[in-house]
Amino acid sequence: MAFPEPKPRAPELPQKRLKTLDCGQGAVRAVRFNVDGNYCLTCGSDKTLKLWNPLRGTLLRTYSGHGYEVLDAAGSFDNSSLCSGGGDKAVVLWDVASGQVVRKFRGHAGKVNTVQFNEEATVILSGSIDSSIRCWDCRSRRPEPVQTLDEARDGISSVKVSDHEVLAGSVDGRVRRYDLRMGQLFSDYVGSPITCTCFSRDGQCTLVSSLDSTLRLLDKDTGELLGEYTGHKNREYKLDCCLSERDTHVVSCSEDGKVFFWDLVEGALALALPVGPGVVQSLAYHPTEPCLLTAMGGSVQCWREEAYEAEGGTG
Numbered sequence: 001m002a003f004p005e006p007k008p009r010a011p012e013l014p015q016k017r018l019k020t021l022d023c024g025q026g027a028v029r030a031v032r033f034n035v036d037g038n039y040c041l042t043c044g045s046d047k048t049l050k051l052w053n054p055l056r057g058t059l060l061r062t063y064s065g066h067g068y069e070v071l072d073a074a075g076s077f078d079n080s081s082l083c084s085g086g087g088d089k090a091v092v093l094w095d096v097a098s099g100q101v102v103r104k105f106r107g108h109a110g111k112v113n114t115v116q117f118n119e120e121a122t123v124i125l126s127g128s129i130d131s132s133i134r135c136w137d138c139r140s141r142r143p144e145p146v147q148t149l150d151e152a153r154d155g156i157s158s159v160k161v162s163d164h165e166v167l168a169g170s171v172d173g174r175v176r177r178y179d180l181r182m183g184q185l186f187s188d189y190v191g192s193p194i195t196c197t198c199f200s201r202d203g204q205c206t207l208v209s210s211l212d213s214t215l216r217l218l219d220k221d222t223g224e225l226l227g228e229y230t231g232h233k234n235r236e237y238k239l240d241c242c243l244s245e246r247d248t249h250v251v252s253c254s255e256d257g258k259v260f261f262w263d264l265v266e267g268a269l270a271l272a273l274p275v276g277p278g279v280v281q282s283l284a285y286h287p288t289e290p291c292l293l294t295a296m297g298g299s300v301q302c303w304r305e306e307a308y309e310a311e312g313g314t315g
Helices: none
Strands: 016-022 028-033 040-044 048-053 058-064 070-075 081-086 091-095 101-105 112-117 123-128 133-137 147-149 156-161 165-170 174-179 184-189 194-199 205-210 214-219 225-230 241-243 249-252 258-263 269-274 282-285 291-296 299-304
Touching: 028 070, 028 291, 028 299, 040 070, 040 081, 048 070, 048 081, 081 112, 081 123, 091 123, 091 133, 101 133, 112 156, 123 156, 165 194, 174 194, 174 205, 194 241, 205 241, 214 249, 225 249, 241 282, 249 282
Parallel strands: 028 282, 070 112, 156 194
Antiparallel strands: 016 299, 028 040, 040 048, 048 058, 070 081, 081 091, 091 101, 112 123, 123 133, 133 147, 156 165, 165 174, 174 184, 194 205, 205 214, 214 225, 241 249, 249 258, 258 269, 282 291, 291 299
């Protein structure tokens, strides 16, 4: 006789503050988990990029080489490399262990808002306010990009990459999906300047946030609107959004000092988590656990579910 499957645990939301990292790098423009969620990167207005163990609150390394504030960063699948982009229009490839600049790619005509590695970490994709996405070969010595995607009519705010797709959000109000296998471009018009886009963890949907203080969940293949999420404030800043680790909740920064969680299916607000008095500039959600990082001012906050007990007591 087969035993019944155990009932999956109800999703828990990260609402207990475990740690606050005082990053010491001016305003934190972005916070990003690495691929397995054990480390995080913070991008500073003081031109530095920092690598942390967020649960311990320990600084592991500082990366210096940008000429202006760092706006986004990402880690490679094997944790050996980092890429970053910033206000100096440059895209930088770093060696994690040595802290050295491996390559500096120049070619964008304006600040670089967003950077991502492809799955194999052989190519960096960068999106800029110059309306283009540029693809840089990490292994080549060529100074020019191997490809430029320039369909957007205004700045690129967000780029995400799957194994065969590029998802891009633009200030022109369109979210574009490039299917690299099929050689096709799909475009959905949202109408308001887009601040962030991302894939759902199951790859079926795309989440889009825009400056009308609304998040929209779209069917990736048809563009059909599956859900709308409101209640937060996003009128002027480029703020992050994402889905929780099991695709159960939609999560967004807000300009009123909170992080908002909505039930993905029902669209109801599940939690408005108070972070502090300013704008929640950036957030990152752990790939497999209910763990959230938020950035406000010069610090990063690390949140876990209520039942979580840190090893050796709470920090």
